[in-house]
Amino acid sequence: MATESSESEEEGKIRGGNEKLIVEDDLREMGKNAAWSVSSCKPGNGVNTLRDDNLETYWQSDGLQPHLINIQFQKKVKLQLVFLYVDFKLDESYTPSKISIRAGDGFHNLKEIKSVELVKPTGWVCLSLSGTDPRETFVNTFMLQIAILSNHLNGRDTHIRQIKVYGPRPNPIPRQTFQFTSMEFLTYSTLR
């Protein structure tokens, strides 16, 4: 599993956040293969800011709650972690508070898979998509929707500075069910 945020999970509450984003080697960022869209935005603070690797720029919504961020993939992918960069100190009432993550095949059959409440977050916040079942480390889905249900101090609109989505690395050898673990097998498995 990934390390990071000081999760004190009483009823799905997350406090604080991490300055640095540290993820294990066996995960990789999946956002590049997805289509990102948002329910509304203020001109100049559009959806690009969520993916520009710049923590200074942020997305600002411009409408009614819940604010939605939709991440759509071309085929079913396994996802494990979602990281949000939010900062209470900078954004105050724009900082999201209650977040619900939904997954499904499309807009018509999204189902909530995770619900958290952020309490004064400052930095990268990690939302794990795994269920309690050890079989459910990953969620295998076409679409992910991050819904901001409410903000701190009852703000209407929200700021999010960056989002990253992580999933497991695919098997470097195509069409094999299991991955190799021992040095011997790995050495012979590829040419360079």
Added chain:
Amino acid sequence: MENLLVNCVERNLSQFMLTNAIFLCERLLAEFPSEVNLQLLARCYLSNSQAYSAYYILKGSKMPQSRYLFAFSCFKLDLLGEAEAALLPTEEYVEEVPGGAAGHYLLGLIYRYAGRKNTSIQQFRMALSLDPLCWEAYGELCSLGAAEEASTVFGNVAAQRLQKACVSQRINFSEGETIDQLTDSDKASKDASLGQTEHVPGENQQDLKIKQLGPDIPPDTDKQRNSSSHSNGWDLNTPSPVLSQVLDAPPPILYKNMRRPAVEGLMSVHGESRRKFVSEEVSAEAPEESRCRRSARIAARRKIPMLQSYGKDSHWLHLSPSEPNCVPSLSSMIGKYRIQSSNEATTSGQSLSDIGSSIDDEDNSNPSGSSPDPCSLNSGISEVLNLLKLLGDGHRNLLMYKCQEALLVYQNLSEKQYNTHWVLLQVGKAYFELQDYFNADSVFTLAHQKSPYALEGMDTYSTVLYHLKQEMRLGYLAQELISVDRLSPETWCALGNCYSLRKDHETALKMFQRAIQLNERFTYAHTLCGHEFAALEEFEDAERCYRRALSIDIRHYNAWYGLGMAYLHQEKYEFAQHQFQQALWINPRSSVIMCYSGIALHESKRNDEALKMMEKAILTDARNPLPKYYKANILANLGDYHKALKVLQELKDSAPEESSVHALLGKVYKQLELYDKAVLHFGIALDLNATPSDTVKIKACMERLIVPNELETEEDL
């Protein structure tokens, strides 16, 4: 005044005072405009890496030597068409390619860069037949896959050619008194008796003597390195052709003396000084040799300064020491040569003492047209050719990927030759191609220790470390390489491999692209770029990179392999199979490629062929456990569970630490409904640190296994 200036320019060239040389040469040209002077200026520019200047001044020159220099400048400027036009014989000019073997070699390179494979092969073969010591031509032929057996190329015909060349050159200057002594360059054996002072080249003395000789020296008649055009060009100053022959003659005998101890030290020194014409490796003697010859031919020589930069100070044994004009570097070279050759004299066999005695005789007698000792010449030639034969054999085997044979051949080298950078690189590469990364590692480490300045082959070394997952050592290597030369593509390849090992593919990609910027024709950098794109799953870019690599060197089987993998990932199995076929055609012994070919075949539903391919892979490399694993996988997919079990049992014993073997065993047992065994193996697989995604799969399988049992017990009740 002209001679004085020319002298000075030559001296400056040999001592690398290039701007001074250019300045003086311009004054010379202004006062005495002539084509020979123009050639001299071009040489100055080329030495100063100003190929464009040389290009402009030599444009339209007709003399063969000028045409060669012009073609060389065009080549440097990447103007292949003009270079080719300059080198090809036309009716106007002469019948032969200017520059002899060097000209053919250059033409071969031009054709190769232009992608005209067959004509380039022809040219390289011509170059080799004209000058058997043109090793680079042989190397190019090997990499084009068109090299003949080393024993034919460096065999009797070559020996005869060399002999003829040497002998005819000697006849030419047998008339000159001092020059005659110059030919007995194997005075090295007499070193012990000679003091240091005598070896200070007394060039002024020599100059005067040469001038005296003047028109007495007949034009050369030798065919090999001095084509008729050559003499045309250099008739203006008759001493020069003579001197060039002098230069050319000594080498075979020198080799005999110098070969063993002196090779590394002296040759590498010369290698640096002669780098302007060939950019390749330094430690092999043959390229050194041909380089010197080429420079000798090319130079509009008038003076011994040419000779002295070639460095075998023994030439001047009998000249009275005049003011030492040579720089300290030269005398240090001389010193080194002295020491090494005196070692040689004491350690090597009788042949040297024979020569020694013959030299004594000649020294004492009045030098007047005494012919050189034919035996020593022959033995010298045969020793050189034997060495080249061995090296050529090994090199050819390696590039045909017959690595075991190559290794055997290299073992036959003398220890001193073996421990040179080039040979160690070859051995390392052989182990690398055999996937024997541990041995490759040790050999490359040795090579790097011996010559930390030599960057060639370090890209392969970094790949070996990448395979062995030695992050620290790879990082350290990259740092070292940067400190040696920031502008060499191998450095950036090593850096890129470093980042790639840490899975930072984007940075790795940038590094490899920098390597490409430094040298567009560095095939491996393109392939590595392709690998990085593939890791980032950008398969179109990956394909583009691989194809670029293949356009430079179609025998680069890694690129074919990369293309196959890219197609495999995109599930285009037929295409993948085709690429793997191509790769196997070039390197028929790679069990890894055979495995992937088998996978592609299986996915294209050609299961019999797939299984056959796996069998072949198992036979080719018994140490590779993967073909067995893939075979079991295919058998399981086809439903042949018992056979799959058998294979997996064997595999389990030979590779007890591999979790995927047990996971597959579990799956097969599950299909056979032997649930307890299945659970057992799934459990072992989990214990053996399966990857997280595999852990999930295995646990899911285990859960499903337990459920049917529960159902049974419920029914019983």
